[in-house]
Each structure stands twice: as structure tokens, then as C-alpha cells.
Amino acid sequence: MKSKKWFTTVAASVVALTMLAGCGSNNKENPSSASPSASNSPSPSASASASPSTGAKQFENMELNVAVFQGGYGREYWDTIAEDFMQDYPGTNITITASPKIAELVRPKIVAGNPPDFMYIAGSDNAPILNGLIKDKALLDLTEVFNGPAEEGGAPLKDKILPGVLESRSSSPYGDGKVYLAPYNFGVMGLWYNKTMFDQKGLSVPKTWDEFFALSATAKDNGRALFTYQGLYPGYLEEVIVPSIYSVGGQEALDQFYNLDPEFWKSDTFKQVWGMMERIATEDNALMKGTIALNHTQAQTAFMQGKAMFIPNGTWFEDEMKDAPREEGFQFGFLGAPALTPDKPAMAMTNVEQMVIPAKAKNPELAKEFLKYLYSDKSVKLNAEKSKGVLAVKGAADIAKEYISESTYNVYKAVDSGIVTVNGAFKSVAKGSKYNPSDEVFKPISSIMNKQMTVAEYGDKMYKIYSDIQDELKKNGDQE
Structure with missing residues (x-):
């Protein structure tokens, strides 16, 4: 396919082995x-x-x-x-x-x-x-x-x-x-919604995170939460987190994140992006009840049955769930990841x-x-x-x-029509390291979602982990 935007952020690497x-x-x-x-x-x-x-x-x-x-x-x-x-x-x-x-x-x-x-x-x-x-x-x-x-x-x-x-x-x-x-x-990844519902209700797909949160009242009026995700596998959240990092801080911030630079966790980009996760966790009706305990098929089925308005996933979503129950007239709709500000384009993650x-x-x-x-x-x-x-x-x-x-x-x-794609891969840790960067980053987000950890506490934890990883790399002579 002749693509204008494929791998726009070429300096960032393709996500190679996400859990998705x-x-x-x-x-x-x-x-x-x-x-x-x-x-x-x-x-x-x-x-x-x-x-x-x-x-x-x-x-x-x-x-x-x-x-x-x-x-x-x-x-x-x-x-x-x-x-x-x-x-x-x-x-x-x-x-x-x-x-x-x-x-x-x-x-x-x-x-x-x-x-x-x-x-x-x-x-x-x-x-x-x-x-x-x-x-x-x-x-x-x-x-x-x-x-x-x-x-x-x-x-x-x-x-x-x-x-x-x-x-x-x-x-x-x-x-x-x-x-x-x-x-x-x-694959192309981001947020999905029920296109039939949006068409019937005359709703506009949110282009920014503010527009996303503004739909919470509409979701409640229609008997559903605003958002759910595959709770037992919080790595799915990278599909909105990674594009959001690029949306706020550009390539420099994405490089910091993937290259395991501890200073990323003190940056304004981190505070803004993870602040959205905390907002989902704390705002009324934003996160579907019970989400954190659900596996991927349970969360995806709940979404298709009309219990939540949005869910992250990739282009395999429809085929994987082809036999799952759903609300009447359900159609898969894809919006990518909303931008942080109106002047930024919609984005999507690729792997x-x-x-x-x-x-x-x-x-x-x-x-x-x-x-x-x-x-x-x-x-x-x-x-x-x-x-x-x-x-x-x-x-x-x-x-x-x-x-x-x-x-x-x-x-x-859709990428040909202006959705910008973003991608990346974590820098390799030292041989024999106890750390897996993807697990270290995404698994603790469950603690933010269940309100057991604040974003500030999470940032401090990640700063220490990234610092430890860098120390290991120096000791092993792997520091770039």
C-alpha cells in the first residue's frame, strides 16, 4: 500500500514483541x-x-x-x-x-x-x-x-x-x-467503539482526550461505562500510552521512554500521559467496574455487549471475537488514540x-x-x-x-487518510538482568487503576528501576 504516514517516527523502532x-x-x-x-x-x-x-x-x-x-x-x-x-x-x-x-x-x-x-x-x-x-x-x-x-x-x-x-x-x-x-x-492498534451506536446517536468520535472524557455522561445515559481494557493484561494500555507520549513530547520523549532514560519519569510528558490513566481510574463512570479482574476475552465481550464505550485493541480484534455475543447491530469502529491537544493529529500504534x-x-x-x-x-x-x-x-x-x-x-x-502511526521497542537490558522493561512499565498500571498507587508513586518506582537498569548496563559494558 502506498502510504503517506507508515512509520512516520522512523527513528523509533517498531514494537516487536508486545503482548498484543x-x-x-x-x-x-x-x-x-x-x-x-x-x-x-x-x-x-x-x-x-x-x-x-x-x-x-x-x-x-x-x-x-x-x-x-x-x-x-x-x-x-x-x-x-x-x-x-x-x-x-x-x-x-x-x-x-x-x-x-x-x-x-x-x-x-x-x-x-x-x-x-x-x-x-x-x-x-x-x-x-x-x-x-x-x-x-x-x-x-x-x-x-x-x-x-x-x-x-x-x-x-x-x-x-x-x-x-x-x-x-x-x-x-x-x-x-x-x-x-x-x-x-x-497490526494497527488503538481505541475501538461501536460504530452503530455512534451513528444512531449522532455522536462524534473524540479527537482529543478532553473530548473522550466529555463522553462519560453520554456513556452513563446509555447504560455503560466510558472505558474498559483487558485488566489482567495491562500491556494493552500501551496502545494509547505510546501514541500519547509522542503526542505530548514528540520523538525525544519517546526515545527517552524506550531507551530506558530515568529522567523520562520526571518529565512533564510522563505526568500528562499517566495523568490520563489516573483520571480514568478516578472519574465517575470512566472505568467499567470489575475491569482489573478481567482477561482479554471477558473485557472484549463486555465491550461488545455494550457495557463500555471504548476499549484498546488491534486489527485482529474482529476476527478473534467473531463468535462472541454482542449488542444488536454492533459494528467495529476504530479511532486510534486521541491527541492531547486539538492542534495534534489522531495517532495509532503499530507492531x-x-x-x-x-x-x-x-x-x-x-x-x-x-x-x-x-x-x-x-x-x-x-x-x-x-x-x-x-x-x-x-x-x-x-x-x-x-x-x-x-x-x-x-x-x-485509515493511515493513508491522516492517522499518524507511532511505534517503538525497548532497548535491551543487560544479559542476565532481572528486569523486563515492558513488564516493569505496564504491570504496575493496574495499581493506579485500582487506586492503590498514585502516579507520583509510580513515577518514583519507575525512576529507580530505569536507574538500576542503566547501572547494570554500565557494569556489563553495554551502555550505548
Whole structure:
């Protein structure tokens, strides 16, 4: 898709492994399973010709072991694209292992020096395994894959990827311009509302936080609270917090936040943004009763049943909740994140999931060929059909249009109409650190929401944690 605003804040990195990625953190998919696919040649050492479109390539090793996260996007796409690849590359044999807890399955193999050849890792529970591979510099350099042609005689593969993605920390984690993590599906995140209700009542979508809070009385008149969120997983609140940080303090403030600068927690940006969270917690009818004790599906169902006017979520929302009960006539509406002042544009957060090839993969050459194959138009379309996902490539939303809902398509296209996207990734902490920045930042917000902690107390706590992290980095010689 030709986009005017995608990754506007290119210096900020794409959120790589939020707990929201593909609704990975809370997915209730089937247990782990492996799917060995039939090979046209039983010998792993045999050579094979690539498909005519990719030239006559020979692969000394014909076996490819692929491990994928089985989250909100399911696994059908992976099984199908593997079959297609084997047909186009006669003699190859791909074995797919899929699980919501994929990290538990691959960790022993990685430790033993026998990792899968190719991995798609997502979901907060699986994040540490990927972070560990980054810290250990145990991922294969994929720069040549993206600098090379997408197809024989064609333009470089990197030209197909959405602007800013390969340059961000989520793809180039060491800041040296080299790509170690390949982008997969991307999502757009922010606040959602019932479009039917807004249309019937003649309500305007709030463009600022003041307009958001002004709707509290309307919400009460219509028998609902103003806001709810996935209480047991406060990381969902980043979808409004991160854009708000940028709205108030710009790129400088966002860099402070993600680069673990303790001074962020003494800034006016922090006080304004987290002040909104405290306002939601304390104002009458702003936060739906019982929110803090709800998991993601419970909070999302309550919202759809008309118990709250707004909820944060991403573009997978509608498909994930396709069978959930809802109030009559309910339609998904997306507004992104309101601005702090009327002179600022509406914003939305984005995240990109990642695919990697371990440095110790037994078959890196076939793994790289498989990676390239995933970016073909055929694969982009198949991914939309089977998983309802949209790859982080130009034009993907239009390719996927016939397989995703109109409202989801409109969310992706809304960025072209002026919604500014913002994104980021936390700087890596020292190896062996007890701190996980995302958990440290977002989990304590529950204490603000249940009025057990003030914003000032939270800020003091975070200042100390960020300071401790910086001390650890200095001791380890990792300070940038």
C-alpha cells in the first residue's frame, strides 16, 4: 500500500514483541503439534532444482525444520505455504512444529546447539527466547536476503517492505543497519467503539482526550461505562500510552521512554500521559467496574455487549471475537488514540511480528529461500486468506481486502487518510538482568487503576528501576 504516514517516527523502532502481537499473549489455541510433510525425496542430502521462477538452484540439504507460534492467526497458512513451497521446489521436505508455547519446545534445542532452521516467534510468553537470541547474537544476518532480488531479475526484496520497518530496532536490533529479524504480519492498534451506536446517536468520535472524557455522561445515559481494557493484561494500555507520549513530547520523549532514560519519569510528558490513566481510574463512570479482574476475552465481550464505550485493541480484534455475543447491530469502529491537544493529529500504534533464522541452523540456505518465498504476492494473499493477517509489505492490505472484513481493511487504510502511526521497542537490558522493561512499565498500571498507587508513586518506582537498569548496563559494558 502506498502510504503517506507508515512509520512516520522512523527513528523509533517498531514494537516487536508486545503482548498484543497477533493476540499472542492470551491465545487459547490447540496444544503443540508437529506436521511432517511428505517429501518427494527421502534423502536429506539430495540436491533439488528450484522453481523455474527462481532459477535452477541446488540445495545440498533438502530438509527444513520450521517452528511457528500458533496464536490468533492459527497455523493453516504455514501448513499450506509449506506444501506450496515443496511443490515449487521438488525434493524439499518441510516439517512444521506449531504451538502457542513455541518457546518451550525450541529452547532445549537452541541450548543444545540444534535449533530449528526457521522460526516465527510471537506472544509475550515466547518473547524471552527471541530476546535471548538477540543478546547472544545468535541470529543469522539476513541483510543479503533483503538486498537481493525479490524474484529473478526483479527489484530488491527490501523495496517491497513497508518504509521504516527494516531500519527499525525490530529488524535491525544492533543499530548497524544489518537485518536479523524479518517482518511478518503487522497490526494497527488503538481505541475501538461501536460504530452503530455512534451513528444512531449522532455522536462524534473524540479527537482529543478532553473530548473522550466529555463522553462519560453520554456513556452513563446509555447504560455503560466510558472505558474498559483487558485488566489482567495491562500491556494493552500501551496502545494509547505510546501514541500519547509522542503526542505530548514528540520523538525525544519517546526515545527517552524506550531507551530506558530515568529522567523520562520526571518529565512533564510522563505526568500528562499517566495523568490520563489516573483520571480514568478516578472519574465517575470512566472505568467499567470489575475491569482489573478481567482477561482479554471477558473485557472484549463486555465491550461488545455494550457495557463500555471504548476499549484498546488491534486489527485482529474482529476476527478473534467473531463468535462472541454482542449488542444488536454492533459494528467495529476504530479511532486510534486521541491527541492531547486539538492542534495534534489522531495517532495509532503499530507492531510488526518477526521471523528469524538461527545462526546455528543446519540448513540456512534453504531457510533463506523459504523466507523469500513468504513475501511473494501468492503468499501474501494466502496469508490473508488463511490467517486474516496482513504482511508488512507494500500493498498488502489491498491484496488481503477480499479476505478481511471491511472494518479491518478500513483501519489499515485509515493511515493513508491522516492517522499518524507511532511505534517503538525497548532497548535491551543487560544479559542476565532481572528486569523486563515492558513488564516493569505496564504491570504496575493496574495499581493506579485500582487506586492503590498514585502516579507520583509510580513515577518514583519507575525512576529507580530505569536507574538500576542503566547501572547494570554500565557494569556489563553495554551502555550505548
